[in-house]
Amino acid sequence: MAQQTEPVRRTPLTRDRVLRAAVALADETGIEALSMRKLAQELGVVPMALYKHVANKEQLLDGMVDVVMSEIDPPAPGADWQGAVRRRVLSARRAFLGHPWAAQVLQSRTSPTPVVLAYMDSVIGMFRTGGFSVDLTHHVMHALGSRMMGITQELFDASPNPDPRPGSAAPQEDAGQFPYVTELAGAVAHDAGSVVGQGCDDQFEFEFALNLLLDGFERLRQQGWSSASRSRDNGR
């Protein structure tokens, strides 16, 4: 008799709704807790229903990255190439920082989606119209690597394992074993001022490295560097 045993789902499932729900779920519970089954449950749907909108989990992850990419500001016209690239990269960074899982997921993709390609195209275009040769642009894009997307794989922390539990193993043993690490960690913790524990300003570190690279690029451009001069070791 009851045609519908469940309340009617008025908003039908679409690829877009699936992707947005996945992003929200990953934001809330972390990427490792995101499964096709949990996502389906969140949407009030049987797991198999998702497969009509995404071919498999890999495609789901691709789509989730695209959602994050859509939050990047469009490129602003004018300005020198350095300013343009820096602004675009920092805007991408803002988008990715809003979704802690996104950097890791992007790095796990095996090939870029059209949305990612479009972003890369715009960055490459900034170098080309800024006077970089195709050759130099190629190497410069490699040198930027994932920093082009505003992200860096932070490799733990410069300050190793800031385990907040007191009395955890060997604080002075480490001091003897790894004197330079200890010196650095100490200085960073001190530098942070009031609250110890956090330590260092990721945004500053990112911009420091970005500026260093962009300045290096400009120097090579001015020199008319080309890879034919490989033996000259970057002109050094």
Added chain:
Amino acid sequence: MAQQTEPVRRTPLTRDRVLRAAVALADETGIEALSMRKLAQELGVVPMALYKHVANKEQLLDGMVDVVMSEIDPPAPGADWQGAVRRRVLSARRAFLGHPWAAQVLQSRTSPTPVVLAYMDSVIGMFRTGGFSVDLTHHVMHALGSRMMGITQELFDASPNPDPRPGSAAPQEDAGQFPYVTELAGAVAHDAGSVVGQGCDDQFEFEFALNLLLDGFERLRQQGWSSASRSRDNGR
């Protein structure tokens, strides 16, 4: 009657044997195919037996990274700081390139093992004895990031999806949509000479970026850069 239903396993299971088997298995079958169960089977042992030597899979992965790290050459004495750092980083790179899974696994670790800390300590030491302040050394280590370990997250490829299947979708559609990407990809493929497909020299790209950074570091050191001069934007 038969006390032993299986042939006697003369070499008893040790942490070391577990780790070496795991490295070998990952080398052969890829990291995604490495499971506790498959590893146990490879060792002719019940899965649970592994848990006496590693607490869980995370610890197994930590140990596997340490095995790779053990293949890095010890630091050679003498030489300027740039030569010392470059040689050490390139040696680490050689070790990691020998195990295609290793970079990804290292990046997935949440805190460094003592072996990794020791490596970092030696690199930090090279900057410090080379005349870098604690402050500058800190930022410089961040700027190096995973490149300190000789690895870079390559973010797909500069040349997008070199799908070797002919007739795959839209070669000229892309050319219109992403003109700069297309230009770059074309130049790279051409540059590679005889065989199209591979495209570009990862080792050259790595050294290009490394040298660019090391030169930037040296310039800042000479200037006596300190983070107190944050507003000066890396002295630009």
Added chain:
DNA sequence: ACCTGAACACCGTTCAAGT
């Protein structure tokens, strides 16, 4: 033709029952 419950072939890890 569409939809989906059950099943398949896995996981990492726990735990109680065996020796």
Added chain:
DNA sequence: ACCTGAACACCGTTCAAGT
């Protein structure tokens, strides 16, 4: 006390059976 088979609580995805 040690060891381990079976079980638990998951996965992503296939597929045949239902409507």
